[in-house]
Amino acid sequence: MSLHRVSASACITAALTSFLAFSAQTAFAQPRHGERVRDDLDRGRSHRPAELIIQFKATASEADIRRAMSRVQGTVSEEVARKSNRRDRKGDLLSIRTGQGRSLKDAMTQIEADDAVEFVEPNWTYTHQQVANPNDPAMAGTCRAPDAYNGNVPSHCLWGVLSATTSPSNAYGSGALAALGAGAQCSSAVHVGVIDEGVMISHPDLSTNIWVNSRDGTVDRRDNDGNGLIDDINGWNFDGRNRTVYGGSFDDHGSHVAGTIAARANNAAGGFGICPNAKIISAKFLGLLGGSTTNAIAAINYITKLKVDNPTLRIVATNNSWGGGGFSQGLADAIANAGNAGILFVVAAGNSNVNLDAAPSYPASYNLPNMITVAAINSAGSRASFSNYGANSVHIAAPGTNIYSTVPNSRGQAAYSYYAGTSMATPHVTGAVALYASMCPNATAPQIKNAILSAAKVNGNLTGLVQNARQLDLSSFVPGMVCPQ
Ligand SMILES: [Ca+2]
Ligand SMILES: [Ca+2]
Ligand SMILES: [Ca+2]
Known part of the structure; x- marks a missing residue:
């Protein structure tokens, strides 16, 4: 048991250290978020069509969330992480489907303008990193x-x-x-x-x-x-x-x-x-x-x-x-x-x-x-x-x-x-x-x-x-x- 206790307190110390290091990085990186994801859209990174991920501020109310989504006639497709379950003091992370007839970038701009929103980004897709085995x-x-x-x-x-x-x-x-x-x-x-x-x-x-x-x-x-x-x-x-x-x-x-x-x-x-x-x-x-x-x-x-x-x-x-x-x-x-x-x-x-x-x-x-x-x-x-x-x-x-x-x-x-x-x-x-x-x-x-x-x-x-x-x-x-x- 004592091993577990030592290990747990060491983990907490390490966790605090990495949390502080990470906070410093985000504080630096945050202003460039919208620019980065737009660059990646321009580079043709694949993503789910007409879907966006929205990080709401921790202070956002349910009414705030509905208002922000209504800017693009958005409907919730998934509650990715709810504020009540998060330990990092961030707000709700939701994915939404945007209404038809608007570009993803335009929808992002509309949502970013809302005070309740911390950031918005595409729902990027990934593939496994296997290639055909060279014939050896x-x-x-x-x-x-x-x-x-x-x-x-x-x-x-x-x-x-x-x-x-x-x-x-x-x-x-x-x-x-x-x-x-x-x-x-x-x-x-x-x-x-x-x-x-x-x-x-x-x-x-x-x-x-x-x-x-x-x-x-x-x-x-x-x-x-x-x-x-x-x-x-x-x-x-x-x-x-x-x-x-x-x-x-x-x-x-x-x-x-x-x-x-x-x-x-x-x-x-x-x-x-x-x-x-x-x-x-x-x-x-x-x-x-x-x-x-x-x-x-x-x-x-x-x-x-x-x-x-x-x-x-x-x-x-x-x-x-x-x-x-x-x-x-x-x-x-x-x-x-x-x-x-x-x-x-x-x-x-x-x-x-x-x-x-x-x-x-x-x-x-x-x-x-x-x-x-x-x-x-x-x-x-x-x-x-x-x-x-x-x-x-x-x-x-x-x-x-x-x-x-x-x-x-x-x-x-x-x-x-x-x-x-x-x-x-x-x-x-x-x-x-x-x-x-x-x-x-x-x-x-x-x-x-x-x-x-x-x-x-x-x-x-x-x-x-x-x-x-x-x-x-x-x-x-x-x-x-x-x-x-
Ligand atoms: Ca069971
Ligand atoms: Ca279970
Ligand atoms: Ca074996």
Whole structure:
């Protein structure tokens, strides 16, 4: 119990620090909000047609809200976050459908002019950050039982867990095999949110590592834990608005990501994740048409609330292998609130082969203290040809081509496949966060982020592309390592 108390007070201190840092940033950024979102509209960032997200001031009354919406004949499409449920003292965040016959920019201008409104923005849409896997003959074939830490990991499988000292070796892998082989223990008490498509919770390499929400009891059509969602036993589907986190073969991307974080080890099946006992909480918001900002905010807020309502639930990070949106203050606020609850937001840099320092893309480009933005490298240690980069805005690179992990196949059966993308690099880092949190259970979110970045090694190929030319290296996460006090 005392461990929990120490950890909770440390979290509060860290939360205050990051909250203050974030407040300073918003105070600086706020006046440019309207300009930023208009620029992103001009750049053609995709968004839901005739929909706007409005952040009302905390002082706005119901009458004020109705008046502001009437300026554009707007109707509420979703209550994204109600003032009464918010801990950040902000007002209602609503999405609305605007009346016909006016441009989105014109509607924004009309609403911005209302005294009750803090900001208004489009409902941007996002896609997962997977690309077609480059055809690499060296990676052909099936991995046969590569999931024990005995050095028998075939080099064509799971190169992302290797390092210079493993056999076989790959100096550009994450070092996970070296750490796990040396006795690093991933704790089943550590939880991560997978904000993505759904996750194949029945996959034999994942099923034991799927979170079960005991506080919502059984599927009894009751919201036993009072979080507003009925029977969110393994997570929630914000795209379909139901409790089904796995729908079928189209939930392959989320399943692949989950396996890189936490597929089982030593079960003589498939590969293994970076933290092979961590628990996965599925917050599905990507559907067949991608995902919206409103659903992304709802998914993030769900994970945050789970932890805030139950501080002994050790949620250390969310994995966010999606992007491509315009600037949203509403989404940035949700990420910052997760940070205030001690949750890191690990996010894909994106696959457009652009410099994010010059051409920001969201959520990768929010400059928030609880974010780790991840580029992809290939097995030869070069930036993957598709990966976004940025010496200022990308924190770290990780393996992102020919990544072998858990999927449903086209018939919906449990299988494995090689995928590529910054989508695949990101869960290597999320898994590293979970493993470090396992080894150092009292580490705060800022301490975990600092540890991941400090332990990274320099890869000269990444000079000018990634902060400090960093490449993920968790080979030093071994028993006896020094944890922050
Ligand atoms: Ca519930
Ligand atoms: Ca229930
Ligand atoms: Ca396995």
